[in-house]
Amino acid sequence: MKDIMIMNVKKIAFGAAVVFFTNFAFAQxxxxxxxxxxxxxxxxxxxxxxxxxxxxxSAENYFYLxxxxxxxxxxxxxxxxxxxxxxxxxxxxxYLNKIGLAAVKLGKxxxxxxxxxxxxxxxxxxxxxxxxFRAAEALTLFEKNNSPDLAIQFLNxxxxxxxxxxxxxxxxxxxxxxxxxxxxxxxxxxxxxxALPLAKNKASVYTRIGSLWMAAQQWQQAKTNIEKxxxxxPSYAPAYKVMAAYDIRYQQNAxxxxxxxxxxxxxxxxxxxxxxxxxxxxxxxxYANSKQVLDKIFDKINDPIKFKLRAxxxxxxxxxxxxxxxMDSFTSQAxxxxxxxxxxxxxGLIAAGLAKTETDAAKKTALxxxxxxxIAIAKAAKDETMKWDMELAKIAGGGASQANADAGxxxxxxxxxxxxxxxxxxxxxxxxxxxxxxxxxxNWGGAIQTxxxxxxxxxxxxxxxxxxxxxYQQAGNNDAAKIAYEKYIxxxxxxxxxxNKQTLAYAYFAVAYLSKDSxxxxxxxxVAKSVQLDPTYQDAVKLNxxxxx
Numbered sequence: 001m002k003d004i005m006i007m008n009v010k011k012i013a014f015g016a017a018v019v020f021f022t023n024f025a026f027a028q029x030x031x032x033x034x035x036x037x038x039x040x041x042x043x044x045x046x047x048x049x050x051x052x053x054x055x056x057x058s059a060e061n062y063f064y065l066x067x068x069x070x071x072x073x074x075x076x077x078x079x080x081x082x083x084x085x086x087x088x089x090x091x092x093x094x095y096l097n098k099i100g101l102a103a104v105k106l107g108k109x110x111x112x113x114x115x116x117x118x119x120x121x122x123x124x125x126x127x128x129x130x131x132x133f134r135a136a137e138a139l140t141l142f143e144k145n146n147s148p149d150l151a152i153q154f155l156n157x158x159x160x161x162x163x164x165x166x167x168x169x170x171x172x173x174x175x176x177x178x179x180x181x182x183x184x185x186x187x188x189x190x191x192x193x194x195a196l197p198l199a200k201n202k203a204s205v206y207t208r209i210g211s212l213w214m215a216a217q218q219w220q221q222a223k224t225n226i227e228k229x230x231x232x233x234p235s236y237a238p239a240y241k242v243m244a245a246y247d248i249r250y251q252q253n254a255x256x257x258x259x260x261x262x263x264x265x266x267x268x269x270x271x272x273x274x275x276x277x278x279x280x281x282x283x284x285x286x287y288a289n290s291k292q293v294l295d296k297i298f299d300k301i302n303d304p305i306k307f308k309l310r311a312x313x314x315x316x317x318x319x320x321x322x323x324x325x326x327m328d329s330f331t332s333q334a335x336x337x338x339x340x341x342x343x344x345x346x347x348g349l350i351a352a353g354l355a356k357t358e359t360d361a362a363k364k365t366a367l368x369x370x371x372x373x374x375i376a377i378a379k380a381a382k383d384e385t386m387k388w389d390m391e392l393a394k395i396a397g398g399g400a401s402q403a404n405a406d407a408g409x410x411x412x413x414x415x416x417x418x419x420x421x422x423x424x425x426x427x428x429x430x431x432x433x434x435x436x437x438x439x440x441x442x443n444w445g446g447a448i449q450t451x452x453x454x455x456x457x458x459x460x461x462x463x464x465x466x467x468x469x470x471x472y473q474q475a476g477n478n479d480a481a482k483i484a485y486e487k488y489i490x491x492x493x494x495x496x497x498x499x500n501k502q503t504l505a506y507a508y509f510a511v512a513y514l515s516k517d518s519x520x521x522x523x524x525x526x527v528a529k530s531v532q533l534d535p536t537y538q539d540a541v542k543l544n545x546x547x548x549x
Contacts (some may be wrong), residue, residue: 327343462496505533523543
């Protein structure tokens with residue numbers, strides 16, 4: 001799910017600067033708390049700062065606790081505001097907490113907050129490097145609401161103030177973040193490289209460099225730096241999250257699952273971190289783990305994003321009415337700026353699912369129209385969160401839900417293999433045998449479900465798409481079958497064509513046959529290729545003659 005990935009990965013560089021203060025008047029526990037934030041241990045950081053407040057309820061301690069709620073992947077603006085206000089109550093002149101309150105406004109989309117942050121810096125007379133740094137950090141924290149030019153200005157002044165001793169590494173981290181927002185990757189890389197010799201935790205720098213290379217689609221350099229991060233500190237959780245994004249990009253789903261297991265191991269049990277994990281699992285199409293994590297923390301988080309993720313899960317289970325309820329909850333509660341084209345696409349798919357069983361003609365027409373319009377929005381935005389055409393074909397033709405699989409024929413072989421797969425979802429050998437057993441039993445719903453899982457785990461293994469197409473065709477879902485056959489054709493590597501001529505000939509023929517009434521030009525092209533691959537294939541020869549009369 002690409003939109004989920006966008007939400008997940010982008011804050012790696014923007015939201016987690018490591019802070020090691022050069023002012024040793026700060027308690028060591030402040031450094032511990034900030035280090036916890038950088039390692040995605042938000043619950044640990046909150047406990048750390050809460051304990052500090054219990055010992056000394058100072059304005060600074062309230063700021064650090066409030067800032068923790070802003071720095072987590074999905075900010076908790078209410079909790080952040082509460083703590084910043086307590087900081088102001090402790091010291092009405094607290095520049096840090098004033099920056100914190102303005103940052104909350106900025107995170108919510110109020111661009112007037114930029115001027116407020118600038119005024120706080122002016123009122124401080126720009127003497128305090130920490131105030132300059134926190135102002136700059138606030139201006140780079142939110143991807144859609146920021147001011148990188150002003151942040152760069154403040155950071156250069158902060159660096160100048162700090163040069164009397166030593167510039168802290170996190171000043172350069174944040175400078176790199178600001179340049180990334182300005183889409184100046186060269187300057188961002190220079191800033192990160194300046195941080196590298198100064199950083200006490202070099203894994204943090206390598207992770208940022210790796211994510212910057214990912215943004216530039218320089219995948220080998222990205223992988224190299226992420227691997228350096230993990231080698232430097234194998235317990236640094238954010239590196240595994242970026243590695244998971246890399247593996248999902250390359251559709252290495254089994255490896256991505258292991259990355260997520262490691263991320264879960266080294267991050268902590270903060271509900272918002274767990275929400276992030278649930279989203280990543282969903283992105284990796286690991287719906288069972290995604291649901292398990294979300295169920296565990298659903299009632300512990302307030303962010304409406306939880307309804308969106310649950311809607312995706314319910315849609316995947318074919319529970320369209322419940323999915324609609326959750327999407328309605330998300331869209332009614334979330335800020336409008338957080339609603340993505342993919343969300344409208346999902347609403348369209350849900351409407352298509354509801355239309356299929358609607359008996360009232362007028363309501364059915366309205367739902368069908370809504371489906372077409374909203375999916376068109378996602379496709380116009382070139383959103384690839386879901387395979388929109390395949391999803392529509394699955395809904396229209398049926399046969400692809402878990403309910404269809406469970407209702408179909410079974411036998412002891414199938415039940416035994418189901419247990420093996422349940423024990424190890426990455427066991428491709430057992431999945432292959434299960435899919436084949438489903439086909440032999442003519443349980444096409446089960447075969448479809450299982451071949452889909454195979455293609456997810458082994459996206460470059462062409463036979464899974466061919467078998468998926470065959471299963472869809474046997475289930476009577478010709479539109480989905482056609483899409484699967486075309487995916488098979490596209491996945492067969494040039495070096496493998498000779499060894500797969502007969503199968504390719506049938507795939508081309510199947511697409512031609514299924515397209516002959518709707519797209520004659522395509523049918524002619526595909527049947528010609530079928531005959532070229534296997535001139536003895538009589539069905540293709542006959543179809544070729546028929547449509548070229």
